[in-house]
Amino acid sequence: MPRLLQRSRRPDSRVTGGPEHEDTPLELPPYEPPSYPMDASIKQKLASLSSNRETDSSRRQYEKHLSKSSNYLFESVGSINDILYARKRSLAHMAEKRRARGEGDKNDNEVSLEEYVAELEATINELTDSSEEALRWVIDCRAELEDHQVVLEKVMEGLNAQQPQPAPKRDNTRGGRGSRRRRVAGSDDEGSDADAGDAEAQEPEDDETDDIPENNPPLIGVRELLEAARKAKADEYDALSAHQRYAVNNDYISFKRAWHDALHPEDQVPLPDPSTWFDEHGRPTKNAVVDANEDDDLVVEREIIDLKCPLSLQIMREPYSNHQCKHTFEKAAILEFIRNNGGLAKCPVCSKHLRIKDLYLDEVVLRKVKRAAEAARRGVDDTSDIEPEDEDSSMIVGKSVTVKKEKDRSRRRMEEINADDD
Numbered sequence: 538m539p540r541l542l543q544r545s546r547r548p549d550s551r552v553t554g555g556p557e558h559e560d561t562p563l564e565l566p567p568y569e570p571p572s573y574p575m576d577a578s579i580k581q582k583l584a585s586l587s588s589n590r591e592t593d594s595s596r597r598q599y600e601k602h603l604s605k606s607s608n609y610l611f612e613s614v615g616s617i618n619d620i621l622y623a624r625k626r627s628l629a630h631m632a633e634k635r636r637a638r639g640e641g642d643k644n645d646n647e648v649s650l651e652e653y654v655a656e657l658e659a660t661i662n663e664l665t666d667s668s669e670e671a672l673r674w675v676i677d678c679r680a681e682l683e684d685h686q687v688v689l690e691k692v693m694e695g696l697n698a699q700q701p702q703p704a705p706k707r708d709n710t711r712g713g714r715g716s717r718r719r720r721v722a723g724s725d726d727e728g729s730d731a732d733a734g735d736a737e738a739q740e741p742e743d744d745e746t747d748d749i750p751e752n753n754p755p756l757i758g759v760r761e762l763l764e765a766a767r768k769a770k771a772d773e774y775d776a777l778s779a780h781q782r783y784a785v786n787n788d789y790i791s792f793k794r795a796w797h798d799a800l801h802p803e804d805q806v807p808l809p810d811p812s813t814w815f816d817e818h819g820r821p822t823k824n825a826v827v828d829a830n831e832d833d834d835l836v837v838e839r840e841i842i843d844l845k846c847p848l849s850l851q852i853m854r855e856p857y858s859n860h861q862c863k864h865t866f867e868k869a870a871i872l873e874f875i876r877n878n879g880g881l882a883k884c885p886v887c888s889k890h891l892r893i894k895d896l897y898l899d900e901v902v903l904r905k906v907k908r909a910a911e912a913a914r915r916g917v918d919d920t921s922d923i924e925p926e927d928e929d930s931s932m933i934v935g936k937s938v939t940v941k942k943e944k945d946r947s948r949r950r951m952e953e954i955n956a957d958d959d
Contacts, residue, residue: 571756574699583696583759587689596682603679610672611792612900614665618799619904621661624654665796669821672792673783677774680782684770691766692759699756779819784811787860791900798901802908844906846870847885856902862889865902872896 575583586592631647643651757765774782783789790811797808816822846853846867855868864886866874875882875893884891 571758574756575696575759580693580696584689584693587686596685599682600679603675603682606675607672607788607792610668610675611788611795614668614792615795615799615900615904617661617664618796619802621654621658622799622802624650624657628654669792669796672789676783676786676788680774681771684767684774688763688766688770691769692762695757695762695766696759700754779815779821780812784814794901795904798904802904844902844909848874853902853906856899856906857896858899858902859884859891859895859897861891861895862887865899868896868898 628647628650631650632643635643635647793814794808797806814822844852844856846856847864848870849867851867853865853867856865857868857871858865862884864884871891872893874885875891880892882891883889
């Protein structure tokens with residue numbers, strides 16, 4: 538706000554001789570609605586905002602930031618829960634070694650690690666919950682951005698529907714401002730009263746509004762129209778259930794998959810049906826599992842993970858899934874397949890139509906590839922397609938988000954415990 542509108546200064550007492558006063562706020566006049574509708578040129582400028590190059594660039598930049606935020610959230614939720622799983626596995630391994638030695642009581646190292654894992658689990662559960670809440674907020678922001686064009690169209694509809702308003706009538710009575718001014722100006726003239734009366738009689742009538750009805754609805758400003766349109770869209774969005782807002786959103790689905798995979802990295806427990814992700818009050822549920830005894834429609838078989846690409850028949854290094862079906866392919870193979878079919882191809886497995894823009898790097902499958910390779914190096918049968926003797930480290934590709942401080946602290950703690958245990 539300009540400074541002149543913020544404060545009005547009292548006259549300097551040194552000049553006026555009056556008392557000194559502190560600055561006092563300036564009282565602005567009350568808001569008055571617009572008296573005349575916008576002309577065609579102003580409406581055109583307002584309508585061009587939605588297609589303006591600068592506005593378009595800002596919108597794309599905002600979309601880019603929202604997309605990155607979603608990616609960071611579902612990548613990080615998998616990483617932090619992977620850390621928790623690794624610590625739990627170390628604790629279980631220590632307990633197995635103790636039992637193998639025939640010892641019943643836990644030693645100090647195992648007790649220390651057990652306390653550390655409990656503390657870590659509480660912290661990671663809190664971080665997971667806050668990440669899930671943050672992702673829902675990002676999804677809400679994207680929904681508001683997608684409604685931007687509709688909101689502007691509603692504003693333009695309101696402006697175009699406005700009708701011209703009649704001009705205010707002049708006060709020509711004796712007590713009015715105009716007659717009073719004329720009386721003051723002609724007070725010394727004996728014929729001033731007569732002249733004033735003649736002037737009032739000869740004053741032309743304002744007949745510019747003769748053809749404008751006086752019962753037109755009042756005009757509404759652009760700001761009020763914008764706020765009303767945004768509120769209408771917000772109310773429409775809020776009326777949707779949590780399932781409709783989030784459970785069918787691709788970003789939220791990726792988040793749940795990453796979270797679930799980190800909680801069940803080896804036993805291949807299937808992801809619960811999206812209908813179970815929120816309770817009747819719209820609150821996210823935790824650790825929902827499929828109960829075959831309660832709902833036959835939710836009965837699913839244990840997942841069978843095939844890490845081979847259906848096209849190349851090789852272990853995937855860059856697994857790319859899509860938003861049209863559940864199948865995953867090696868990036869190079871599926872890109873070549875789609876391009877060879879003119880940019881629109883049927884999925885080789887289920888015949889759903891795929892385009893390049895439907896593809897995305899599947900971080901969940903990528904983590905499964907990494908874990909299978911690690912299990913192969915340990916000589917453990919991980920029920921995957923990677924043989925134990927295959928130790929090709931080039932199979933482990935991709936970039937995952939890590940919590941460096943936590944990893945360093947965990948590594949030092951584990952090294953100390955393992956050194957004492959040995």
